[in-house]
Amino acid sequence: MDSPLAAERQRAVDELKIADADTSEYICRIGRPVTYWFGVVDGLLKMSSDNADGQTMTFTGVPPGGWFGEGTAMKRETYRYNIQALRKSRVAGLHVDTFHWLLDHSIGFNRFVMNQLNERLGQFIAAREIDRMTNPDIRVARSLASLFNPVLYPGVGEVLRITQQELAYLVGLSRQRVNEALTSLAASGAIKVEYGGLRVLDLGALRSQVTFR
DNA sequence: TCATTAAATTGTT
DNA sequence: AACAATTTAATGA
Numbered sequence: 380m381d382s383p384l385a386a387e388r389q390r391a392v393d394e395l396k397i398a399d400a401d402t403s404e405y406i407c408r409i410g411r412p413v414t415y416w417f418g419v420v421d422g423l424l425k426m427s428s429d430n431a432d433g434q435t436m437t438f439t440g441v442p443p444g445g446w447f448g449e450g451t452a453m454k455r456e457t458y459r460y461n462i463q464a465l466r467k468s469r470v471a472g473l474h475v476d477t478f479h480w481l482l483d484h485s486i487g488f489n490r491f492v493m494n495q496l497n498e499r500l501g502q503f504i505a506a507r508e509i510d511r512m513t514n515p516d517i518r519v520a521r522s523l524a525s526l527f528n529p530v531l532y533p534g535v536g537e538v539l540r541i542t543q544q545e546l547a548y549l550v551g552l553s554r555q556r557v558n559e560a561l562t563s564l565a566a567s568g569a570i571k572v573e574y575g576g577l578r579v580l581d582l583g584a585l586r587s588q589v590t591f592r
Numbered sequence: 593t594c595a596t597t598a599a600a601t602t603g604t605t
Numbered sequence: 606a607a608c609a610a611t612t613t614a615a616t617g618a
Contacts, residue, residue, distance in 0.1 A: 542601060555606095558603065574601065574612050595618090602611070 387485045396472045400424075406462040406470055407448070413455060415472035418446040419534070422468020423541060425549060426460045439506065440465070440549045442526055442541070444534020449492050452478050465545045498530045515552055519560035520569070520588035522550045527579050540576045564588075 397420065400406055406417060409428060424441040438460065441447055451458055452475050473481075481488040502525050509521045523546075527535055543561065547554040565572045569584040579585065 543603095544601080554602090555604085562603085572602090593618105596616080598613105598615075600611100600613070603609090605606105605608080 387481060387488070391473065391477065391481060391488075394474060394477045396474075398470050398472065400464040400468045400470055402464055402466050404464045406464065407458045408461050409459060410457050412457050413448065413451050413475050415474055416446065416448050416452045416478045417462070418471040418473075419443050420469040420471050421534075422470075423465045423545060424468060424470075425463050425465050427463065428460050437549055437551060439502070440522075440526055440541075440545075442532045442535045442539060444532045446495060449478075449495060453482070453492075465548060466542075494530065498528065502528060502531065515556050516560045516563055517588055518550055518552070519546070519557055520564055520585045522546075523564075523570070523577065523579075524582060524585040527582055527585070538573070538576050538578045542575055 396415075400422070406424060419441050421443050423443075424445075424447075425437055426439050426441060426447065427435050427437040429435050441462070447462065448458065455475060482492070505521065505525060509518055509525075512518050512521070523539075526532065526539055526541070526549075529535075543557050544554050546561075547557045550557060552560075561570070561572050561577070564570050564585070567584065567588075569579070569581045569588065571578040571580055
């Protein structure tokens, strides 16, 4: 490809760094200055922060194909969340300077970032709804649905590699309760429970698992 | 490649 | 939180 876009794309690819993170390792911590815009190649990350009581509050999981930190990178601030690996993961990092260079030179990249921000806004609004739901089955269903977001997490596909323990950490429930919820979701035909992962059969059903029950 | 063993994950109480 | 059952990964012949 030798379109005008190729040069910008090439620079991004050239400067993209890949690193492996072990389980429970931090990719970035609150308060640290931004160095990279991150993307998940493989594995599973957790975005969280600690409140005054020392309790950890989880905001969302980041499965393969997901990017994060663009808001902070744009403003060149310090990270506002902790990003921790729930299991051995492979992470890509694009330096902030390159990130800004792309913003200045590529309309396509701007579109991507804008779309990313917009999509995530929708996800966080949905997350507020989820938090207000008391029914664990629904919480699990909606949390799963957001992990299967094809725009934010194109790397996920139809099978999400996640253990029930990891999902429990994300949703904030016990593994037993998550297991129970997954069983009932599987019975309703929305998903299929597999060893070490989940297969989505009906994403719409997961999303709309709201009113009843 | 196959059989054995260890480790991880799940289902259940 | 603990247990047994099941699945996968690792090991070595």
